[in-house]
Amino acid sequence: MVTLKDVAKRAGVSVSTASYSINGSSLITKETKQKVLLAAKEIGYRTNGPAKNLKEKKTNIIGLFLSGFTGPFFTDMMEGIQDVVIQNGYELMVYASDDKHRLLVERYVDGAIILNYHMEDSFLESIADEKLPCIVLDREMETPFINQVLLPNERGSAMAVHYLLEKGHKRIGYMAGSTESYDGEMRLKGFKKEMQKHNHSFSEKDLLRADFTESSGYLAMFQYIEKHTQNVPTAFICANDEMAMGAIRAIKEKNLKVPDDIAIIGFDDIYVSQHFSPSITTIKVPRKQWGIIAAHSLFKMMDSKYKVETDGAVSIELMSRTSG
Amino acid sequence: MVTLKDVAKRAGVSVSTASYSINGSSLITKETKQKVLLAAKEIGYRTNGPAKNLKEKKTNIIGLFLSGFTGPFFTDMMEGIQDVVIQNGYELMVYASDDKHRLLVERYVDGAIILNYHMEDSFLESIADEKLPCIVLDREMETPFINQVLLPNERGSAMAVHYLLEKGHKRIGYMAGSTESYDGEMRLKGFKKEMQKHNHSFSEKDLLRADFTESSGYLAMFQYIEKHTQNVPTAFICANDEMAMGAIRAIKEKNLKVPDDIAIIGFDDIYVSQHFSPSITTIKVPRKQWGIIAAHSLFKMMDSKYKVETDGAVSIELMSRTSG
DNA sequence: ACATTATATTGAAACGTTTCAATGAAATTA
DNA sequence: TAATTTCATTGAAACGTTTCAATATAATGT
Numbered sequence: 001m002v003t004l005k006d007v008a009k010r011a012g013v014s015v016s017t018a019s020y021s022i023n024g025s026s027l028i029t030k031e032t033k034q035k036v037l038l039a040a041k042e043i044g045y046r047t048n049g050p051a052k053n054l055k056e057k058k059t060n061i062i063g064l065f066l067s068g069f070t071g072p073f074f075t076d077m078m079e080g081i082q083d084v085v086i087q088n089g090y091e092l093m094v095y096a097s098d099d100k101h102r103l104l105v106e107r108y109v110d111g112a113i114i115l116n117y118h119m120e121d122s123f124l125e126s127i128a129d130e131k132l133p134c135i136v137l138d139r140e141m142e143t144p145f146i147n148q149v150l151l152p153n154e155r156g157s158a159m160a161v162h163y164l165l166e167k168g169h170k171r172i173g174y175m176a177g178s179t180e181s182y183d184g185e186m187r188l189k190g191f192k193k194e195m196q197k198h199n200h201s202f203s204e205k206d207l208l209r210a211d212f213t214e215s216s217g218y219l220a221m222f223q224y225i226e227k228h229t230q231n232v233p234t235a236f237i238c239a240n241d242e243m244a245m246g247a248i249r250a251i252k253e254k255n256l257k258v259p260d261d262i263a264i265i266g267f268d269d270i271y272v273s274q275h276f277s278p279s280i281t282t283i284k285v286p287r288k289q290w291g292i293i294a295a296h297s298l299f300k301m302m303d304s305k306y307k308v309e310t311d312g313a314v315s316i317e318l319m320s321r322t323s324g
Numbered sequence: 325m326v327t328l329k330d331v332a333k334r335a336g337v338s339v340s341t342a343s344y345s346i347n348g349s350s351l352i353t354k355e356t357k358q359k360v361l362l363a364a365k366e367i368g369y370r371t372n373g374p375a376k377n378l379k380e381k382k383t384n385i386i387g388l389f390l391s392g393f394t395g396p397f398f399t400d401m402m403e404g405i406q407d408v409v410i411q412n413g414y415e416l417m418v419y420a421s422d423d424k425h426r427l428l429v430e431r432y433v434d435g436a437i438i439l440n441y442h443m444e445d446s447f448l449e450s451i452a453d454e455k456l457p458c459i460v461l462d463r464e465m466e467t468p469f470i471n472q473v474l475l476p477n478e479r480g481s482a483m484a485v486h487y488l489l490e491k492g493h494k495r496i497g498y499m500a501g502s503t504e505s506y507d508g509e510m511r512l513k514g515f516k517k518e519m520q521k522h523n524h525s526f527s528e529k530d531l532l533r534a535d536f537t538e539s540s541g542y543l544a545m546f547q548y549i550e551k552h553t554q555n556v557p558t559a560f561i562c563a564n565d566e567m568a569m570g571a572i573r574a575i576k577e578k579n580l581k582v583p584d585d586i587a588i589i590g591f592d593d594i595y596v597s598q599h600f601s602p603s604i605t606t607i608k609v610p611r612k613q614w615g616i617i618a619a620h621s622l623f624k625m626m627d628s629k630y631k632v633e634t635d636g637a638v639s640i641e642l643m644s645r646t647s648g
Numbered sequence: 649a650c651a652t653t654a655t656a657t658t659g660a661a662a663c664g665t666t667t668c669a670a671t672g673a674a675a676t677t678a
Numbered sequence: 679t680a681a682t683t684t685c686a687t688t689g690a691a692a693c694g695t696t697t698c699a700a701t702a703t704a705a706t707g708t
Binding site for chain 1: 655656657658659660662663664665
């Protein structure tokens with residue numbers, strides 16, 4: 001491996017001079033600087049990142065820790081994060097896992113954004129500190145070096161319920177995702193709360209469980225209709241658009257009409273939703289903005305060395321289309 | 325920051341003993357080992373990754389370098405890679421960028437898998453070496469520490485052409501993606517070649533260009549029909565399923581029927597393709613398998629310290645459905 | 649010509665690990 | 679009991695950087 005020492009030798013200067021030159025210090029004269037740079041290029045010198053990190057006690061890397069590379073939903077968010085991270089002269093490293101978190105534990109990152117239900121609160125508390133502030137996207141936590149940037153999930157569900165009640169629906173069902181998802185459970189909570197608020201009864205048998213995928217939504221709805229034929233709600237709210245698509249597919253297959261027999265409302269407004277047939281009424285979540293806010297909030301924390309108020313909440317809106 | 329030195333002090337042993345204990349060396353007696361481990365836990369010791377890397381000259385991290393977090397296509401592949409990487413006791417770091425590649429240049433990874441048209445061949449040649457073998461997924465390269473794992477794109481297109489000709493189509497159009505994509509250009513090449521082979525003329529005006537997204541596919545097809553109304557091919561092959569979906573949407577909107585007026589064949593077989601209406605005839609690409617093969621090939625190279633034949637090619641097949 | 653200041657270069661220490669070689673203690677052998 | 683072997687522990691060097699403090703050189707002022 002070619003090191004700074006080699007560069008220095010070839011350029012006929014000391015290691016320190018070589019280092020200063022490569023880092024563009026103003027102390028060094030132009031000529032020596034060029035001499036060094038040339039030597040470096042000639043022998044193919046490349047900085048050794050870990051060594052640099054060790055000395056500087058920072059990596060200039062931000063980590064995004066997910067529980068999986070799942071679905072179309074997250075890529076927009078990643079792009080938002082990526083933009084901000086690059087702007088700030090850092091790199092973004094995406095890491096998906098369900099058990100170990102070495103890159104987080106071993107200080108490979110200067111900051112972290114977390115959306116990973118596998119990580120326990122206590123674990124996060126133990127690793128977050130001044131040198132490693134964290135943003136959590138999937139839980140509520142109030143501790144010194146951890147900040148949350150959450151989606152207004154409850155409000156979204158409330159909007160959907162309100163919208164359906166206005167349209168005269170009496171009995172509304174709900175298709176939830178897996179219980180492990182914070183966003184998912186909040187959406188369910190918001191739904192129940194709003195129903196209650198309007199004195200609308202909701203029986204647990206109209207609560208379907210799936211796992212956020214299209215196929216699981218299809219299956220859940222198919223089985224539900226099979227079992228409760230002739231006695232189903234006139235509308236369903238689904239915890240995300242993919243399940244809504246699955247539900248619609250099942251309904252069609254059972255020779256029922258959307259929205260005439262059963263109206264469907266989704267959540268997220270992923271790209272295909274407006275092109276689906278029928279186009280899906282849904283709660284639009286600005287995913288990229290979410291990522292941007294999260295990343296900004298992280299850098300603010302890294303600057304201030306302490307907890308900080310997150311600026312600008314994520315704003316959602318109901319997109320009224322044909323499915324509901 | 326709490327270091328090994330602190331642990332050693334608290335446990336009343338030397339730094340070396342602490343290090344050996346934590347790494348589970350058999351030299352150390354059980355009691356001291358426990359003493360050290362306890363001390364470490366008490367003061368919240370965490371290994372400093374960069375320091376360790378510096379000393380050991382390896383990071384145990386594999387990097388996946390993409391040009392963007394785009395589309396539903398790549399997540400399956402990532403999962404395949406991730407599985408193999410974890411199995412081998414490494415971590416996977418995903419990194420998307422269009423300019424700098426610091427994490428690659430500065431030896432943050434022990435191996436890399438590359439699918440990023442922004443990286444030039446010469447750049448890759450300059451960084452790949454014994455300590456950093458690379459697998460390229462988006463180009464043909466024959467150099468010592470670089471191995472390629474490619475999709476049989478040409479064959480896929482040929483299969484599609486063959487299938488359509490069998491069905492009696494005479495004039496077949498093609499919707500290509502952006503020219504920057506290796507896979508895309510190979511698919512186009514395969515298409516042209518097969519047409520020629522069967523003595524079928526193909527005029528450049530039946531070649532549409534889009535950028536692999538649904539919306540771009542929609543737009544391209546919409547404009548094409550608008551311009552050449554009454555005089556369009558009876559079938560189109562699209563370089564990926566997303567564009568195929570867009571194309572179908574445009575065709576429907578122009579009050580033409582798929583496949584009766586225009587048949588459509590896609591490429592990739594992404595999840596929604598079989599649930600789309602109409603379901604899409606397409607070339608199925610086993611994405612996860614692709615990732616697995618790539619990762620295996622990488623580790624093989626890391627072991628053998630030299631170029632290696634990749635075992636098991638990626639196998640594709642044509643899924644005959646209703647759109648074409 | 650000499651003292652002073654400014655400028656350019658360098659030696660050496662430090663970052664937190666790992667690991668070799670050396671030491672010390674205990675156990676075995678003769 | 680002395681000599682030898684085994685086992686556990688430790689000191690010190692090394693990994694490739696950065697950066698402080700020190701030195702060497704050139705430029706300035708008197």
